Amino acid sequence: MYFLFGKPIETTGREDILRNREEAQQLYLQIKSDVQANIDYLLKKREKDPYRSVFDRMVFRALYPSLQEVPTFDL
DSSP states (O other), X not given: OOOOOOOOOXXXXXXXXXXXXXXXXXXXXXXHHHHHHHHHHHHHXXXXXXXXXXXXXXXXXXXXXXXXXXXXXXX
């Protein structure tokens, strides 16, 4: 599994935006776009991950038990 947390979305002081249907829809679309971009990024990175299969990760852990984590890509 791959996880990526996007930038925080500040809603404090923006209650007026959340009450306005059109502005709330724009905020929703922006959030949806950001989430989709992060998913697309992770999918591309997963394709290049040499340890993406469970078998490869298990072999790596068996060969290098002193390391806590299997190497992965840099964000």
